[in-house]
Amino acid sequence: MTDPETTSTTTPSGTGLPVALDRFAAALGAANVSADPDRLREFRDPYAHPAWTDHQPAAVVAPASTAEVQEVVRIAAETGVHLWPISQGRNNGYGGPAPRLGGGVVVNLRRMNRILEIDPDLAYAVVQPGVRFFDLFEEIRRRRLPLWPSIPDLGWGSIVGNTLDYGIGFTPLGDHQARQCGMEVVLADGSVLRTGLGAMTTARTGALRKYSYGPSADGIFMQSNLGIVTEMGCWLVPEPEVYVAGDVIVERPDDLRMLIDTVRPLLLDGTIPNHPIVYNTALIAGALSDVPRSHWQSDPGPLTDAALAKMRHETDCGAWFMRFALYGPAAVVDHQQALCEQAFAKIPAARAAFRRLPGSRAVETILGQASTPPAAGPAGAVARLRQQSDSTQAGIPSLDLLEHLSWDEQGAGGHLDYSPVAPLDGRSAEDLCVFLDQSCRDVGVDFAVSLMLTPRAMIAVVSLWFATADETATRSAHQAVRSLVKLGAERGYGAYRTHLAHMDDVASTYGWNDHAALRLSERLKDVLDPHGVLAPGKQGIWPASMREPTRRPMPPLGSGTPVDGTVH
């Protein structure tokens, strides 16, 4: 590509933006358009160093309806500015609401916050992109419907945004892409379409069955810059008769192998119907202990065995802690719990714990428990993780995990995530974690990991923590991610999501047949958005005018200058 960070595109700087802003204001109202640097601060990468200007938008607009989104897209196309649509923009470890390419206009969809439908019998909802996990949960609770939404660990995100970015949840419908059903999408030419059965004007089945007739387009709008999703169907879990939140702690790092091989059959046959997470010691001690890193180790170098032993001793979280949950009729769940107990009993010194609640009282009970906080400091870490897990796995959104992220002394901790995918078998898990541990040591960052398990694959989310005020540390974290992406790809680990600054790097690792998959995305981009109005560079997909045949790595971080807001 022509280095969009540092080079102007063909149109002279600024020509398009002032005109676009006037027209945006006329279409949406002046209050919903802003180029004020103070208001734009909200749309920065929250963990970027304050002095960095990469990924800085020139303006923000906030349409309130599909028609307004269409109008915004048309104005952008006509004036030559590029857009960066966000739903809530809360994927903070990956850049938050900030655009890949600086200088463009953030399309903030938070005002499109209507829950268009909730059907208690058929267990689905239809939502706009501004609807947060919190909002849907509260509406279901307000209407006393026996439905549980599937949610990720932090509840402030958009249901649509999370789904489109391949987010994962933790009820039995935690495969958020699978439980998505039917989209309304605005394309780069300002036209709008509905996917699936919703494409029949008279049909009532748009959110009930994913496949209709002809090609299924939903997938091409995920992790994509081919359209703006303005409505989405979303399946919900019926409130179970019984809910059991479980966890198992294993003591030795080497026990991971047996833990994974033990849980896989339980996932494949549906005994455990949700996505378990396996956390390592450093993750729990770092994210849930309410103490700074210096509590464990004063040396800023890699965590020593002594520090890790201290973490295990003070938190009692073991080497690995796996959470999971069971849902269903009482007798069925009781037997599933017994099967889990029998399976985990075969792992030496494994400790399994189960908390059983009637489904009809689970939500109020769990919300009530939040008022009795666990012991302060490391002694309360496991209890905090259990409270948070019990809540998330029942579809009750919270921000608990954020509140306890205390790695940085100044309380201004940021993180950057590297998220490789590996097969779900013990040997692969071991190989992956040995690789990640060693690579983190080599680049001087702590190895804190969550392994999200699906029946056949795991996604490791490595959270690199740093103090956002420390430019060197922030830069190091980015360099570490870049290194991990490259080294991981050499070993067959594909990243499923990444920070803005590494989107080209990750794209370049999917290289089969000269990047044939990326080239397909580029062909779709060229026909659906020939001028590159929508999110240029997202996931490494650039419009033709910014593309170069060789997919070279990105320039160093923090060196970028935002270009003007034009794309053609």
Place this chain on the structure above:
Amino acid sequence: MTDPETTSTTTPSGTGLPVALDRFAAALGAANVSADPDRLREFRDPYAHPAWTDHQPAAVVAPASTAEVQEVVRIAAETGVHLWPISQGRNNGYGGPAPRLGGGVVVNLRRMNRILEIDPDLAYAVVQPGVRFFDLFEEIRRRRLPLWPSIPDLGWGSIVGNTLDYGIGFTPLGDHQARQCGMEVVLADGSVLRTGLGAMTTARTGALRKYSYGPSADGIFMQSNLGIVTEMGCWLVPEPEVYVAGDVIVERPDDLRMLIDTVRPLLLDGTIPNHPIVYNTALIAGALSDVPRSHWQSDPGPLTDAALAKMRHETDCGAWFMRFALYGPAAVVDHQQALCEQAFAKIPAARAAFRRLPGSRAVETILGQASTPPAAGPAGAVARLRQQSDSTQAGIPSLDLLEHLSWDEQGAGGHLDYSPVAPLDGRSAEDLCVFLDQSCRDVGVDFAVSLMLTPRAMIAVVSLWFATADETATRSAHQAVRSLVKLGAERGYGAYRTHLAHMDDVASTYGWNDHAALRLSERLKDVLDPHGVLAPGKQGIWPASMREPTRRPMPPLGSGTPVDGTVH
């Protein structure tokens, strides 16, 4: 469109085809290329009237590898012939292997019949398009692997072809689009790509997780003419400890409503993890009784209440018969069975039956039972349906349903299917079946239906039976489908699949915002296959040169003359 049935395209007739055939023969070997009318007979619509020439291919080629498929596509593009790829081409109620547009070249992928991988631990396979359900089953059995494939009711079809055409199966992984994972696809320019994590050359996760990085392209290759799928990952079910095949019979037509409302919660919470099918009396009496229609009623007019009563009396199949199955650890399955029994006991006069087998012995036991056939004639119909269901729901392929289709006196019965989708609630099921029953009566065909249930939607497959030797009857069946498509769409029923002759009609029913979804498919077609080499007209998607702005209905059936094999 420019009426491809009756009008020549721009290139003079025949220019491209002779050259193409020579080049195909040079590339694939003469034995794998044929324009011999005798050999081409195999690639006709098996239920078309013998005198009809619509959908008649000009030649067939049979590549044996991805590289040969690429070569075929390149030759077609260069010589201007159009292709109709088939995997096995067994979707007979929808036209079988015949092309939408006559005069082209069938790309017969049956020689690409390699099972590339079966992994017993991670429970998946990777297959080429020529691999039939029979083949994968036999290979798993030969290797004594504890895995069950998900299969449809007839086992002769291609795993890939069924998946791409939105086929459904009947184990817990019966959502075949969901259990598909990773594709290799040849595009119209002869290039090849891999989707998902398989796009990373080093990755071992291509068949383990569906979403990788950037847009997910798999969906656009389903019911599609945008590419030729040459490999596909496919998840398998681990052999359960216990397998229970169940069914429930309700006596009165009105009981359908309560049956559907009773089963929906059991589907939503996973108690019943597969796709049940609900059959009506006429379907069972017609497809499984081994007697001709005249046994029930000599009048060729609509089945009378007396004939339906006779069917119920002689077969004891009730007004509705629902099959389903349970899979898992013994204690869990036992409780799930008890929950089903309790639920169905609330329906007046409902009769539930359960057949329980240890998973490890289920396959051999069921295969052994096939040697002890049920009573002859109508008295054996329910037993035959149970044998067939027990087999299919355990992943054991058969052709049993074909053997008993005996509606036509001469034994030359054909069928044409209309397949609308409706919400899974009792009221909707009742409304749908009242509409279908009345509409079938109005057009003079019998109302024989299978309702395939998913947790939120049902697909009704209405099979219109006729004697293929009877041109009037065949024409009537087609006219009936055309009428049902139109009337159904007015009521919000979208068809999910259709016969070649009705592809444009069904496409025209998905009309939201001036056919925005179809227009998206057309834009993708234009960029990926600008010359319309691949399957022009499939699912109503025509290349630009054959498209007309107004999507008018098709000409009458049986009136078509195949055009020459050229597209540009």
